[in-house]
Amino acid sequence: MQKIAILGSGESGFGAAILASKKNYKVFLSDSQNISQPKIDCFKNLNIEYEENQHSFKKIAKASLIVKSPGIPDDAQIVKQLNKRQIPVISEIEFAFQHTKANIIGITGSNGKTTVAHMVYHLLKDELEDVDLAGNMGLSFAKTVAEKKAKHYVLEVSSFQLDGIQKFKPHIAIITSITPDHLDRYQNNFDLYTASKFRIAENQLNTDFLIYNADEEHLCNWLKKHPVKSTCIPISTEKELKFGTYLKDNKIIINLNKKLHIMPISALEVKGKHNTKNAMAASTVAHLLKIRKETIREKLETFHGVEHRLEHVLKINKVNYINDSKATNINATFYALDSVGSDLIWIVGGVDKGNVYEDLLPLVNEKVKAIICLGLDNKKIINAFKSCVEDIYETQSMQECVKIAYHIAQEDDTVLLSPACASFDLFDNYEDRGRQFKEAVHNL
Structure with missing residues (x-):
């Protein structure tokens, strides 16, 4: 044995x-x-x-x-x-992969991977036989393989999981974005982190597919210098593509074998430029797996997003409370700040992963009226924003944080939890942080 x-x-x-x-x-x-x-x-x-x-x-x-x-x-x-x-030391996704013959759709990236994974699953679950969702969102791939015999797995995959692979090979891989994150685990070297993300494609063959964000210069340059065997499908919201998925006249166009109009982005249930790109990636997967374009359109119109990602919690006294606890890095918080209107009370902080908060200065200067720090060490946050935000508070519990937000919020303001940090100083994980935020808001 x-x-x-x-x-x-x-x-x-x-x-x-x-x-x-x-x-x-x-x-x-x-x-x-x-x-x-x-x-x-x-x-x-x-x-x-x-x-x-x-x-x-x-x-x-x-x-x-x-x-x-x-x-x-x-x-x-x-x-x-x-x-x-x-x-041999391997990751759990590698071990599970060695014990299944299922078709794998693997999604990685600094941001968007959870939403894209749920979106892909939403598109496929009633259209293909035996589809399951697992991976980095807290659903063990190995446990799923042990308990079910799915024919298709939609997996959210982190860089940490990819670091321990040997033969793991998704038939369709997606890289949603590569921006600085977890650099404390990669010797503060962005190239090492990027290489880790690209491991999702290292075992792919020319019969497999890599869908990638063609609007990120760093990602594209890396792919040019480190070509993969799989068929590369770019996605862009900024330029028309001869081959790939792009936006034109606010419509999603998949142009692989022939131009295929999917839907106007106004019909998407989830809003924001980042969610448009997420929908483009998910639509491309569904198209590759021969799902009808009418079905793709209908399904995208009924996708309501994922918990802890720009999740509307309540409106109290004409003040909106939004849970974006899953924003654990600067890039994710950038999308959140960009997608929400002005007069923001921003809850930020936790375990810093080498954040450069100054990248958020233009948006903070434009939109944020008060900052509530939620963490044990808030010096970097305070130093980054004290010149443009006068009201900065420090708290070390979610209840205290939400109470302060409630007392300073005025009509039409938005209270946004978008921490830009990991959660492990005060919470078990980002889910625990998000749940505590929602509970505190409901208890107001």
Whole structure:
């Protein structure tokens, strides 16, 4: 019986353990922190050996294969030790891929990947047989493979997950955007981060497809210097393309074999330039999978967006409250500020990932009347905006933050939670942060 060790008991590790058990591996799961009781109960039920609050190297090194959770960096001591022993260390998506023959649609990018994944799934779920959604949004690919036998998987894939692949190959890959993010994990080197994102296409063949954002100069230059084998399909809202998907007269045009008018963007339920581009990417996938253009149009008209991404919460005393907790980097927050009107009370802050807040200055200067910092260390935010925003508050709980917003908001203002930062200083994750925001707003 082959021995496998799994590092981390989060969604990825938990899912990998279930799949490994089902595939008759001898499983040992190790977590440097506490493991929740429901997961411990599951491990006992499946006879999965586990440890918590430590990594026992001797036990882990007995395995012939290691599955590493994406939250554990490659330069962690335990990973370095395993590399020295030349024991393969792979990601959960790689492990799951090795145990399915399904068609994979993989979506990565600094921003937009969650929305595009949900949008693609919305377009395909009733049109193709056995379609499932999984990946980086908290739905373990491995657990899904263990429990279901889908013929098509729509996967949101992070750079951390791609760092641990060997054979993982989506038939259709999408790169929504590549802007500076997570540089703390990539030696503050944007090229290393970019290379990680492009790993989504490294195993593709000429029968596969790579859909990419042709309006990003850095992304296009990288593709020119590092060509891929797959058929590249550009997407642009700024220029007409001889081959690709573009906007013309506010209509989405897919021009692959012949021009195909999909729909006017005014019919999209989700608004904003970024959502137009998301719809273009999703439409292109559906077209490649032979979904009728009338169906694509009807489905896009009924897609309402995803939780924690520019999600309208409530209107209280003619003040709008918007939850954009999923904006964990500068580029995502740029889209949020750009898509919302003036007279903003902006809630920002958390764990900084090397943000250059000055990139937001023009929008903040134009639209933001007050800033509420929500984090343990707000110096960078205050220094970046104190010259253009007079009212800046510091808070360390969501309840306090929302109460301040409520007291300073006036009629027709918008209170926007768009943190531009990770959430781990005060919250479990961005979902927890978003849920706490919505709960605090509903309790006003």
